[in-house]
Amino acid sequence: MSQLRNQSVEFQWQDPEEEPIVRIEGVSKVYGTMYANDDINLTIHRGEFFSLLGPSGCGKTTLLRILAGFETPTSGKVFIDGVDVTQVPAYERSTNMMFQSYALFPHMTVEDNIAFGLKQERMEKRARQERVKEMLQLVQIDKLAKRKPHQLSGGQRQRVALARALAKHPKILLLDEPLGALDKKLREQTQFELVNLQERLGVTFIIVTHDQEEAMTMSTRIALMHEGRVEQVDPPRRMYEFPATRYSAEFIGLVNLFDGHVISQEDDRVLIQCEDTEQPILVRHSQPLTAGMPVTVAIRPEKVQVMTDSDDQPNRIKGIIKEIAYLGDVSIYHVELPSGKRVKFTQSNIQALAEQPITWEQEVQLGWRYNSCGVLTQ
Amino acid sequence: MMLPQAIAQRSRALIIAVPWFWLALFFVLPFLFVLKISLSEPALAQPPFLDVIREIEDGLVTIKVNFGTYILLLEDSLYVSALIGSTKVAAISTFFCLLVGYPMAYAISVAPKHFRLPLLMLVMLPFWTSFLIRVYAWIGILKGNGFLNQFLLWLGVIDQPLEIMHTVNAVYIGVVYSYLPFLILPLYATLVRLDPILLEAAADLGCRPWKQFLTITLPQSMPGVMAGSMLVFIPVMGEFVIPDLLGGPDTLMIGKMLWMEFFNNKDWPMAASLAAVLLVVLIVPFVVMRHFEQKAAEELQ
Numbered sequence: 209m210s211q212l213r214n215q216s217v218e219f220q221w222q223d224p225e226e227e228p229i230v231r232i233e234g235v236s237k238v239y240g241t242m243y244a245n246d247d248i249n250l251t252i253h254r255g256e257f258f259s260l261l262g263p264s265g266c267g268k269t270t271l272l273r274i275l276a277g278f279e280t281p282t283s284g285k286v287f288i289d290g291v292d293v294t295q296v297p298a299y300e301r302s303t304n305m306m307f308q309s310y311a312l313f314p315h316m317t318v319e320d321n322i323a324f325g326l327k328q329e330r331m332e333k334r335a336r337q338e339r340v341k342e343m344l345q346l347v348q349i350d351k352l353a354k355r356k357p358h359q360l361s362g363g364q365r366q367r368v369a370l371a372r373a374l375a376k377h378p379k380i381l382l383l384d385e386p387l388g389a390l391d392k393k394l395r396e397q398t399q400f401e402l403v404n405l406q407e408r409l410g411v412t413f414i415i416v417t418h419d420q421e422e423a424m425t426m427s428t429r430i431a432l433m434h435e436g437r438v439e440q441v442d443p444p445r446r447m448y449e450f451p452a453t454r455y456s457a458e459f460i461g462l463v464n465l466f467d468g469h470v471i472s473q474e475d476d477r478v479l480i481q482c483e484d485t486e487q488p489i490l491v492r493h494s495q496p497l498t499a500g501m502p503v504t505v506a507i508r509p510e511k512v513q514v515m516t517d518s519d520d521q522p523n524r525i526k527g528i529i530k531e532i533a534y535l536g537d538v539s540i541y542h543v544e545l546p547s548g549k550r551v552k553f554t555q556s557n558i559q560a561l562a563e564q565p566i567t568w569e570q571e572v573q574l575g576w577r578y579n580s581c582g583v584l585t586q
Numbered sequence: 587m588m589l590p591q592a593i594a595q596r597s598r599a600l601i602i603a604v605p606w607f608w609l610a611l612f613f614v615l616p617f618l619f620v621l622k623i624s625l626s627e628p629a630l631a632q633p634p635f636l637d638v639i640r641e642i643e644d645g646l647v648t649i650k651v652n653f654g655t656y657i658l659l660l661e662d663s664l665y666v667s668a669l670i671g672s673t674k675v676a677a678i679s680t681f682f683c684l685l686v687g688y689p690m691a692y693a694i695s696v697a698p699k700h701f702r703l704p705l706l707m708l709v710m711l712p713f714w715t716s717f718l719i720r721v722y723a724w725i726g727i728l729k730g731n732g733f734l735n736q737f738l739l740w741l742g743v744i745d746q747p748l749e750i751m752h753t754v755n756a757v758y759i760g761v762v763y764s765y766l767p768f769l770i771l772p773l774y775a776t777l778v779r780l781d782p783i784l785l786e787a788a789a790d791l792g793c794r795p796w797k798q799f800l801t802i803t804l805p806q807s808m809p810g811v812m813a814g815s816m817l818v819f820i821p822v823m824g825e826f827v828i829p830d831l832l833g834g835p836d837t838l839m840i841g842k843m844l845w846m847e848f849f850n851n852k853d854w855p856m857a858a859s860l861a862a863v864l865l866v867v868l869i870v871p872f873v874v875m876r877h878f879e880q881k882a883a884e885e886l887q
Contacts, residue, residue, distance in 0.1 A: 278786055298789040311787035315805045324801075325791030358884065376791065 227290045229254045229380060229412050230275065235284030237270050237436075244270040245281065246436035252429075257406050257413045259423040262433035262459075268416045271433075272382050275414065277301045289379065299328075304378035308385040310369035312357040318344075318368050319353045325376040343371040346405070363394050370402075374409070383415040387422060399425050420460045424448065432456050448508075453586040457506045462540070464512070464551050465584075466505040470497045478583060480505055484549040490522045490578040497583070507581040509540065512553035512574050514566070521575035527551060529570045543572060617865070624858035627652045635854045655859040664838070665860070669867065671838040675754070675829075676822040679761040680769075680815045686762065687769040687814065692803075694770075695777035706774065709767050721760055721831050728756050728832065752834035760828040765821065769814035776810025777803070809878050816875035820868050840864055 230252040237245040244267045252258045260268040273279045274286060277298030285294045293301060304325065312321050322343050326336045344350045347367040357365060366386070373381055386402070387395045403426050406413045417423050423430050424444040432439040432447065432455075439459075440452040451457035454465065466489065468482035476494045480503060489505050497503065515521055527543035530550065538554045545551060553574060555566075566572065626635040627650070640648050659665045694705045712720060727733045728750045735747040750756050780803060788798045826841030833839070840860060848857035 276786075276790055278789075298786070299792050299794055301790075303790075305787075305790045307783060307787060309781075309783060311781070311783045313784060313787070313802060324788070324793070328792035328797075372791070 226254065228252055229256075229289055230414070231287040231290075232271075232275075233285045233287070235271070235274060235281045235286065237267070237274060237279060238282045243267075243436045245274070248284070248436075248438055250431055250438060250441065252412065252414060254412055255410050256428045257403065257426055258415070259427040259430045260414065260416045260433060261418070261420060261423040261430050262439075263418055266433040267436040268418075268433050269384060272305075272384055272414065272416045275380070276303055276305045276382050302378055303380045303382055304373040304376055305382040305384065306369050306373040306386050308388055310357075310365045310389075312365060312368055312372070314357050316356070317353065318349065318355050318357070318360070321357070321368055322372045322375050325372065329376065339375060343375050346374070347371045362389055363398075366390060366398070370405075374411070378411065380412045380414060383413060385416055385418070387417075387419075395422075402426060424460070432459060434459075450582055451506060451584065454504055454506075454584050457582075457584060462509045462552055462554075464507045464509065464553075466507075466549075468503060468505065470499050470501045470503055472499060473497050477578065480583070484545055484547040485525050486546075487522075487524065489581070491581050491583050492579040493583040497585075501585070504584040505581055506584055507576055509552040509554045510538075511576050511580040512551065513576065514553075514555070515573040515575040517573075519575060522578060523581070524573060524575045525551065526571065526573050529566055529568055529572060532566070532568065541566060543574060617862075620858045620861050623854050624655055624862050625651050625653070626855050627654070628853050628855050633854060634852045652855070655855045656863075658856070659859055659863060665840075665843065668838040668840045668843045669863070672823050672825075672840040673867075675757060675761065675825075675837075675839060676819045679758055679765065679822050680818045682758065682762045683766055683769045683818050684811065684815065687766050687773060688811070690766075691770045691773040691777055691810075691814075694774050695780075702778070706771075709770050713767065717764065718827065721764065721828055724756070724760050724763070724832060725751065728759065751832065754833060754837050756832035756834075757829050757837050757839075760832045761822055761825065764828065765818045768817040768821075772813040772817060773807065773810040776807050776813070780806050809881065812875060812878040816871055819871055823868055824864055 228251040230250070232248055232250040235245055235248045236243060246267075248267075248271060260271060262268050270279060274281050277293070277296060277300075281294065285292055287293065288302065313324065316324070319340055322340045323336055326339055331339070340353075341350075344353055347370055349364060349367050349371070352360060352364060352368075357368070360368065366389070370386070373383075383402075387398055390398060399422065402413075415423075415426070424447075427444055429441060429443050430447050431441045434455050440447060440456045442450070442452075447456065448460055451460065451463070457463045457465065466480075466482040466484055468480045468489070471479040471481050471488055473479075473493075473496065476492050478491045478493045478497055479488045480491060481488045482505060491505055515524060525545055527545045529541055530544045531542035533540040533542075534557075536557070538556050540552055540554050543551045543553065551574065622638055623635060626638050628634060629636045636650070638649060638651055640650065642648055690709070694702055694709075697705060725732070729735075730747045730749070730751065732751070734750070735744075738744045739747065750759070784802050784806075785798050788802050789795075793801065824841040824844075825839065826845045829837045829839045829842045830845065833842070841864075844857050844860045844864070847853045847860060
């Protein structure tokens with residue numbers, strides 16, 4: 209998985225002294241008997257590009273709407289810049305939102321759409337025109353100023369929506385599936401632009417997305433949501449390498465999971481007996497575990513390698529290749545273990561035509577290092 | 587054998603031809619008759635005019651066009667003031683229909699979904715009773731010792747019965763009452779299609795609720811306002827039942843005039859030319875309406 213962001217940026221905001229720009233304390237939103245948000249606690253720091261990631265219906269959009277002021281939480285509090293804004297209506301908040309459907313005003317020109325927020329705060333005309341021009345240039349649509357929304361393409365509308373949301377120089381920009389309506393090529397290009405823009409302006413971005421790749425590429429941190437709860441909050445790399453729960457591991461990327469129980473732990477080396485492997489698996493895990501505790505071992509497909517007899521690797525399994533999916537850059541292989549469980553591993557297609565390619569029904573030995581897999585206790 | 591394309595083209599032409607044929611048969615042709623009568627001379631005959639194209643002797647045909655009625659229309663201030671009177675009544679009634687109808691249409695459009703249909707039914711319900719009977723009912727309400735006056739006297743708001751019946755005010759009340767649904771329905775249709783997300787977007791940009799209505803809802807509902815207004819304005823221009831039943835001698839309206847020329851004066855050419863002039867006058871607001879409809883269609887794309 210690629211990442212647009214320079215890694216050093218990732219921890220820049222972690223100053224324990226600073227008041228976070230957004231603090232969500234025990235927020236729940238109940239519709240009838242359905243918990244759209246269930247006791248959510250989050251802190252988001254100044255200058256972050258924070259993603260709320262999850263499948264549809266996980267409550268991520270509800271949380272964004274609570275931040276924007278369109279919904280009032282059933283319980284809990286929202287602080288922006290240290291001030292309790294839970295009961296503050298949308299039109300008095302220092303957040304601006306870019307809507308999934310863009311929500312451009314169809315009866316106004318591009319210019320008037322961008323100027324709309326500035327007019328509400330009675331900005332003086334000259335300054336307003338100046339700001340509109342600046343915004344048009346920022347998103348590179350200067351030539352479209354006089355057009356109406358129905359005369360624009362999808363990508364152009366997206367830019368107008370972004371310019372309109374940024375025009376008031378909000379402290380926080382909320383983006384609801386900002387790239388959802390764009391085609392794949394344009395989406396990738398726009399990801400770059402959004403990240404560049406955010407780094408340049410220093411505005412805190414909070415984005416809602418169901419696309420894990422999008423969240424991984426752009427975010428400083430991701431909050432993975434599931435059934436109204438926050439499952440895990442971490443930077444993309446930690447989220448992928450050290451999933452906290454089974455749900456996190458399965459939602460982001462591909463993963464192989466082996467259920468088992470702890471045999472013994474020696475410092476950070478844990479030996480786990482799994483149902484589907486003949487030999488116990490050795491895993492690195494620094495938190496103390498008790499013997500006999502049921503756990504799951506998670507291993508990413510790209511960390512599983514094909515072994516030869518001479519390789520010295522404690523984690524080893526044998527199986528038969530059942531399926532091969534060729535994806536161009538990599539191939540995904542499905543291997544059936546003697547127990548019937550299937551294990552996935554990937555190999556990059558370095559050569560155009562390998563001399564001895566792995567084929568169907570071939571028996572292979574797979575292995576991985578003890579420090580490239582993780583233990584899930586939930 | 588015909589190519590499928592040719593068949594498709596032919597059947598398309600056939601389908602389009604149906605409304606054209608309808609229009610020609612039931613609108614253009616009768617209008618040409620009216621136009622012909624308007625150009626003929628009045629006479630004591632049955633029917634009471636001399637046809638433009640007449641057979642004098644065997645095989646000899648004369649064509650005699652008479653513009654006299656049109657000249658009289660322009661010269662006699664009665665007709666001009668009737669036209670102005672109609673326009674005034676139509677314009678003022680349309681204004682009051684908007685004043686009453688906009689809040690109603692808006693309220694229905696923002697009501698919970700399951701309430702909208704019953705509310706619309708309530709608006710349309712009076713249509714189930716004959717128009718004429720409903721206008722007659724207003725006589726009972728508005729007359730000197732009618733329900734309204736009795737009620738107001740009983741309340742003690744007035745000590746003399748109000749004189750509403752047989753005044754232009756009675757006409758306004760009758761017209762606004764009768765034509766309100768024509769304004770509410772198209773306006774509702776426009777309002778209910780507006781995207782509520784746009785109001786959220788406006789609120790998000792710092793716009794307060796009342797201003798959201800003025801800057802977002804109102805401008806976007808203009809096509810509906812125009813369509814509804816035209817649906818009230820155009821028929822009210824030619825209205826004759828309401829001014830005849832509720833209005834007095836001072837309510838001059840072109841529709842009533844036409845009725846009088848036709849049935850009381852038996853001057854068919856005059857009545858026909860009034861009808862022709864009314865049509866031409868009404869085509870103007872109709873073109874305006876079409877313009878707004880097209881604009882609305884463009885923006886909704």
